[in-house]
Amino acid sequence: MSTLTLSPAVATDLPRRAWVAQIMSLPISIHLRGPAAESPAIAALVAEAFGELRADEELFSIWRPDSPASRIRDGRDQIADAPPRLRHVAALCELAEYRTGGAFSAWLPDASGVLRFNPTGLVKGWAVQQASALLGERLRRFGAHDLMINAGGDIAVACTRTDTPDWVVAIEDPRDRSRLLRALHLRTGAVATSGTAARGAHIVDPATGMAADGLLSATVIGPELTWADVYATAAFVKGPTAVGWLATLDRHAGLLVEPNGRVTAIGAPEA
Template sequence: MAARRSWVEQIMGLPVSVLARGERVDSARADAAVRAVFAELVEVDRVFSPYKPDSAVSLLACGQVGWDDLDPVVGEVAERCDRARELTGGLFDAEMADGRWDPSGLVKGWAVERAGERLREVSDLDWCLNAGGDVLVLCPSGRPFTVGIQDPRDPGRVVTSVARTDGAVATSGTAARGAHLYDPRTGGSVATRWLSVSVSGPSLEYADVLATAAFVAGDEWPAVLAALPGYEGLGILADGNLFATPGWPAVRSGAQ
């Protein structure tokens, strides 16, 4: 079995972990790459957190700054949010009903995917980067990592798993933070019989956006994934039943 090493930090209010696999997991180069990932995510949180009073998002909300006063990266994220709104037919929208701009539904996936480029620079190791259950996998060896899908009724249990050699898996639902997700169609919380929707595909940014939009869509969520090729989904109902799109890997209940 190949050597493994893991790192974990609390960033963005959630655990961010990196699992590396290969002969050079203890190298200074591997450690430096992971530290660069964490540093980049800390900086993204500083700029985009709606909970930090001096973040760009908070300063915009209270009118202390205008768009032209901000770092260009904020404008880039705003453009990405606009594209995500168009892609999902408005099911994803960073503009809140009260007029605030909150890009949280896109920023995490975008930031983790961007930070993951630091890991790609160490080409002789396999990596699994997990940000609070949204996962990016990079496996130059071609040997997959197994990504578990959490049971939204029991956070200590995995209901199924997905094997990936690259790409992403993102989940949206109410298990971690309750009914916090925003429905742009009503201006209120999402009302649905689904407990979670997981999306697997090539990009974590888009898997995250599509998972959010799919959860908002309710029973129509499979149609949301058709907006982009290469993305498949798994929904979990309140009674525990699972429903997968045709391209989702075979469901293996109780996988570890």
């Protein structure tokens, strides 16, 4: 998991505010700094962003029995008949499966070995990236603001100001979550971590239907949370062999932690 801290050098006279909501079964927080950060108009924009994330939760949840995703999952509906937003995500999942060589898939076996639709491995990062981009556009009429969204430790940041320090994103040690492995200084981009420290062995290898166990955590840093999240999941599934694969990903960097404690860094994150 990634955690966010603010640099102590942040100007004390720059308005800033944070909001948090429980969506997709995790805390999602939105952080802003800029001239109108404390205004009611900005609070309304943030509420709109949370509303859009809740709408995506209703559309894609596989735990709500009558959601469009659940109806596809149990065979009541087909993707071709789904709402356009769901069809778009299904297409992205196919692209993700291709890009990761099958280490990521939206079709995972259930306890009986039947393949079931499960786009949640892509949806969270994609939905947060969408919300971040839309909120950033809406903020423009209020002047330059810096934005960060933290979705349960997966983070998207965007700075439009030039007089502020970087956001500082800390990567937890999965062996001891009170310790930090790295501190990343970012002005734009995303950080996503897949692992067992927070939720146990929940990441399934599509090839075997079993929980992947070759790593303790895989963190990916890249331009967009959609793909950083997908690639972190795929890297975790690939295990230690993900080192070579991550090195081929343009504009992405990674940090892998193996069960024996070995930590491998791949590439360097772009600021």
